[in-house]
Amino acid sequence: MTLEVPTHAFALPEGVDPGALLSYLGERFEVAADPPTSVTYTVVDTADRRLGATGLDLALEGGRTGNVLVLRDGAGTPPVTGPAGRHRRWLVGHLPKGPLRERLGPVIEMRALLPLARVQVDVQALRVLNADAKTVVRMRLATHAALDTGPEPWPLTPRLEVTGVLGYPRPLARVVGVLTSEAGLVEPPSTMADEAVAASGGDPGGIRSKVRVALRRDDRTDKAAVRVLRDLAGMVEANLPGTLADYDTEFLHDLRVAVRRSRSVLRELKGAFPPDELARQRAALKWIQSITGPTRDLDVQLLDWDHLLTGVPADRHAALVPVRTLLARHRAAALRALKRELRGPAYRDAWASYRAFLDGKLGPAADRPDAKRPIAEVAGRRIRKVHARMVDMGAGIDDTSPADDLHELRKRGKELRYLLEFFGPLWPDDVVKPLVKSLKGLQDVLGTHQDREVQAGHLRELADELAGQVGGPEALLVLGVLVDQLEAEQRAARGQFAERFADFASKQQRNLVRRTFAG
Amino acid sequence: MKVVATYNIKGGVGKTSAAVNLAALAAADGLRTLLWDLDPQGAASFLFRVRPKVRGGGRKLVRGRSDITEVLRGTDVEGLDLLPSDFSYRHMDLVLDESGKPIQRLRKVLAPLGEHYDLAMLDCPPSISLVSESVFDAADTLLVPLIPSTLTLRTFEQLGEFLDEVDRRPDVLAFFSMVDRRKRLHRQVVEALPAGRGDIAAAIVPAATEVELMGVDRAPVVVRAPRSRGARAYTALWAELRERLGL
Numbered sequence: 001m002t003l004e005v006p007t008h009a010f011a012l013p014e015g016v017d018p019g020a021l022l023s024y025l026g027e028r029f030e031v032a033a034d035p036p037t038s039v040t041y042t043v044v045d046t047a048d049r050r051l052g053a054t055g056l057d058l059a060l061e062g063g064r065t066g067n068v069l070v071l072r073d074g075a076g077t078p079p080v081t082g083p084a085g086r087h088r089r090w091l092v093g094h095l096p097k098g099p100l101r102e103r104l105g106p107v108i109e110m111r112a113l114l115p116l117a118r119v120q121v122d123v124q125a126l127r128v129l130n131a132d133a134k135t136v137v138r139m140r141l142a143t144h145a146a147l148d149t150g151p152e153p154w155p156l157t158p159r160l161e162v163t164g165v166l167g168y169p170r171p172l173a174r175v176v177g178v179l180t181s182e183a184g185l186v187e188p189p190s191t192m193a194d195e196a197v198a199a200s201g202g203d204p205g206g207i208r209s210k211v212r213v214a215l216r217r218d219d220r221t222d223k224a225a226v227r228v229l230r231d232l233a234g235m236v237e238a239n240l241p242g243t244l245a246d247y248d249t250e251f252l253h254d255l256r257v258a259v260r261r262s263r264s265v266l267r268e269l270k271g272a273f274p275p276d277e278l279a280r281q282r283a284a285l286k287w288i289q290s291i292t293g294p295t296r297d298l299d300v301q302l303l304d305w306d307h308l309l310t311g312v313p314a315d316r317h318a319a320l321v322p323v324r325t326l327l328a329r330h331r332a333a334a335l336r337a338l339k340r341e342l343r344g345p346a347y348r349d350a351w352a353s354y355r356a357f358l359d360g361k362l363g364p365a366a367d368r369p370d371a372k373r374p375i376a377e378v379a380g381r382r383i384r385k386v387h388a389r390m391v392d393m394g395a396g397i398d399d400t401s402p403a404d405d406l407h408e409l410r411k412r413g414k415e416l417r418y419l420l421e422f423f424g425p426l427w428p429d430d431v432v433k434p435l436v437k438s439l440k441g442l443q444d445v446l447g448t449h450q451d452r453e454v455q456a457g458h459l460r461e462l463a464d465e466l467a468g469q470v471g472g473p474e475a476l477l478v479l480g481v482l483v484d485q486l487e488a489e490q491r492a493a494r495g496q497f498a499e500r501f502a503d504f505a506s507k508q509q510r511n512l513v514r515r516t517f518a519g
Numbered sequence: 520m521k522v523v524a525t526y527n528i529k530g531g532v533g534k535t536s537a538a539v540n541l542a543a544l545a546a547a548d549g550l551r552t553l554l555w556d557l558d559p560q561g562a563a564s565f566l567f568r569v570r571p572k573v574r575g576g577g578r579k580l581v582r583g584r585s586d587i588t589e590v591l592r593g594t595d596v597e598g599l600d601l602l603p604s605d606f607s608y609r610h611m612d613l614v615l616d617e618s619g620k621p622i623q624r625l626r627k628v629l630a631p632l633g634e635h636y637d638l639a640m641l642d643c644p645p646s647i648s649l650v651s652e653s654v655f656d657a658a659d660t661l662l663v664p665l666i667p668s669t670l671t672l673r674t675f676e677q678l679g680e681f682l683d684e685v686d687r688r689p690d691v692l693a694f695f696s697m698v699d700r701r702k703r704l705h706r707q708v709v710e711a712l713p714a715g716r717g718d719i720a721a722a723i724v725p726a727a728t729e730v731e732l733m734g735v736d737r738a739p740v741v742v743r744a745p746r747s748r749g750a751r752a753y754t755a756l757w758a759e760l761r762e763r764l765g766l
Binding site: 003005078079080081127132133134135138165167168 | 549551568569588592593595597598600635737
């Protein structure tokens with residue numbers, strides 16, 4: 001059963017006076033105008049614009065009893081509201097229990113909702129009436145301006161929103177017909193939130209985590225590599241403020257992923273760069289990866305906490321409180337150390353030098369054998385080699401192999417994954433996609449295996465410290481259950497390895513890779 | 520979805536006024552609200568300027584033979600939709616009687632609306648019949664307007680006794696309606712009520728011109744004159760009801 005009432009949004013073309021539009025509507029329909037209102041609100045979304053991407057619109061507005069969060073879905077259903085509380089950002093747990101949290105939780109997951117742009121809007125609400133003077137169509141003529149963009153508010157495209165009233169489809173069709181065919185209004189090119197975010201200096205698409213660089217097969221390898229690296233460097237920079245502010249765990253995660261991918265490009269395409277400088281920059285990125293590691297490891301531990309508890313009887317959960325407290329304390333300490341490093345001169349110099357490396361000249365091509373070669377040739381060769389190497393490594397793994405062997409294979413898998421992500425579009429989709437899929441299947445298993453290894457190790461290390469805490473001895477007993485669970489999950493992942501690997505390394509796949517990426 | 524029904528065996532006690540104003544207040548609070556005008560006189564539908572389209576639509580609806588979404592109408596109050604009255608509700612008893620399990624019928628008709636609305640307000644015709652029994656079965660809370668008189672409490676208690684015998688007893692909340700402070704009897708009845716009775720609301724709806732004018736303005740008093748005495752009384756009653764419903 002559907003009860004949605006359609007909403008149509010129109011942009012007023014430049015130069016059209018909102019007042020003139022009102023008179024125009026008044027001549028054609030019986031229109032009642034409500035008193036005009038003016039409000040200021042803040043566009044709220046996650047840094048990667050998850051709400052915007054799913055057609056949701058969240059605003060922080062002033063209410064009678066304090067600020068409220070107002071969620072609209074643009075489908076004509078009444079907005080969902082809830083008290084905003086006093087937060088500089090909202091994680092799921094900060095949202096009021098009820099419909100708002102239920103709607104937003106699954107979309108934002110572990111991400112924080114952040115204020116992205118402040119907007120002032122002057123609204124003239126209009127109602128089209130029928131012969132009984134009943135409202136049959138609602139309209140909102142809204143004139144927006146982005147605030148905090150400079151000395152003056154920055155005017156955004158005025159809009160006319162037309163919403164039907166349930167049970168009265170014909171008047172709506174008439175109004176929309178007049179506005180489109182007679183007045184020639186068209187839909188706005190972007191949402192108001194997107195426009196406001198762009199006007200406030202943000203990227204309407206949010207901070208990206210996917211590389212977006214269009215390459216051609218015959219592009220020079222060094223140029224192609226630098227373009228990818230610059231895109232990744234932009235992601236590191238975009239995620240740095242959120243990491244320092246600790247809005248949510250994903251800023252640090254995405255920063256680290258961008259650094260790891262950059263290292264991978266430098267390693268895989270090393271023949272495109274001058275060796276000495278390359279070594280220096282690789283060492284710098286490795287250092288960044290190392291200083292950001294401890295905080296991320298603890299983030300994973302805490303993000304997985306609820307999942308971990310599922311393996312512990314409910315009546316024992318309380319006993320684990322000291323463990324969680326200890327993890328949170330370690331995380332806070334790790335974050336303090338991380339912030340010190342990221343704000344310190346070593347990081348500043350390392351990053352400036354890396355940026356200069358990407359933006360400057362790479363030196364004579366004679367020192368860089370792959371520099372001038374077409375990217376398809378060099379990347380294809382690497383994809384083939386890394387795939388073959390993984391096949392060899394995986395073939396040597398059995399139930400008795402040490403965990404390190406699986407970890408090494410996973411690291412290679414990441415290299416292959418990144419090569420396919422950045423350069424895969426140079427080859428036909430029907431080859432690349434199945435390869436990515438089987439690789440992903442394998443990596444998931446290897447990832448779980450390694451994560452559980454690290455997590456179990458962490459928890460074991462906590463044992464000594466825990467013993468001295470209040471409630472520590474009891475927590476230790478239950479900690480054993482947690483470690484057992486992690487080890488069981490690790491064994492289960494290992495149990496799946498053979499099947500996933502067989503899929504990845506099948507003869508058909510091997511032949512396909514050899515043929516396609518022959519260079 | 521919570522279901523509230525305004526009910527009294529007698530007519531002209533302020534059932535429709537309460538249903539219309541409380542539904543408008545619920546919608547203004549952001550609750551997705553439905554008002555079902557079950558009274559064949561159609562006062563609530565009239566107040567919202569909604570004309571029922573098809574005669575006999577209500578009959579089909581109750582028998583489960585029509586698509587409820589085709590009969591729903593949005594009102595001038597955003598977030599409040601109306602299931603308009605239909606003349607065939609006159610014979611609702613017969614229609615219910617013809618359908619299988621008549622008492623559970625209204626609950627069944629309402630069930631699919633649960634995902635779309637937070638609150639359904641039923642404005643019931645005055646009577647005690649199969650229709651009222653079906654309403655009692657569907658309602659979470661029965662809201663009973665009482666005009667102060669010597670027999671008021673006695674009648675209310677009789678309703679309670681009747682409800683004790685139904686299968687699914689709704690919560691009952693009465694409130695004094697159309698109270699005229701100039702009348703000694705009204706004052707005496709209201710004041711004689713023991714304090715803290717859980718089944719009678721503290722809010723008292725006055726006999727006020729602006730409430731009576733709703734029929735002329737064709738809009739809820741809480742919308743047309745939100746600061747009037749009548750509107751403030753409904754606002755206080757809504758606050759009590761909302762808390763009781765846990766909404």
